Amino acid sequence: MARIPAAIIDVDDTLVDARGRRIAQGIEFARRQYGAGRTIVVVTAREARLYRQTTRWLAMNLPVPFVGPFHRRNGDARPFAIVKQEIYRLLSERFDICAAIDDNPSVLAAWRQLGIPEVEAVPH
Numbered sequence: 001m002a003r004i005p006a007a008i009i010d011v012d013d014t015l016v017d018a019r020g021r022r023i024a025q026g027i028e029f030a031r032r033q034y035g036a037g038r039t040i041v042v043v044t045a046r047e048a049r050l051y052r053q054t055t056r057w058l059a060m061n062l063p064v065p066f067v068g069p070f071h072r073r074n075g076d077a078r079p080f081a082i083v084k085q086e087i088y089r090l091l092s093e094r095f096d097i098c099a100a101i102d103d104n105p106s107v108l109a110a111w112r113q114l115g116i117p118e119v120e121a122v123p124h
Contacts, residue, residue: 006095007033007118008088008111011044011054011069013103014122015062022061025122029101034064038098042068043087045080045104081106088114 007029009015015026030040040062046054048071058066070091072083084107091097099118100111111119 003092003094003096004039005037005098006039006041006067006091007099008041008043008091008097008101008116009033009066010102010104010107010122011042011046011058013124014101015042016057020057023122025120026101027061027063029099029120030062030064030066033099039095040064040066041070041091041095041097042066043070043084043091044068044072045083046071047074047076048072049074079106080104081110085110085114 009026009030015023017023034040042058044054051071054069058069070087076083097116100116101120101122102108103122103124108119108121
């Protein structure tokens with residue numbers, strides 16, 4: 001069975017700033033990737049206890065359909081890049097991850113190391 005083309009999108013400082021406002025670069029990335037026929041997969045380093053809050057914000061602010069959000073487990077204090085690599089490995093069974101956007105340099109490096117062809121950085 002063929003895997004579904006997809007793009008991974010981070011939440012904090014990629015789609016939303018600390019004040020709860022949308023970040024244009026992240027929103028435009030989502031629109032562009034969705035327009036290219038890719039499934040939008042939201043991956044965040046937020047703990048799972050924030051699932052409802054995160055899903056609510058995404059439903060009100062992300063202008064394209066999405067899968068997720070996929071969170072870290074509650075109490076998991078490992079580095080963001082390690083957590084997101086684990087989530088990637090699970091997702092890669094179903095999705096062909098073609099693109100990713102994040103603000104964290106260690107996560108961006110991990111995406112590149114995993115061979116994601118299109119990796120976009122959101123500057124701080």
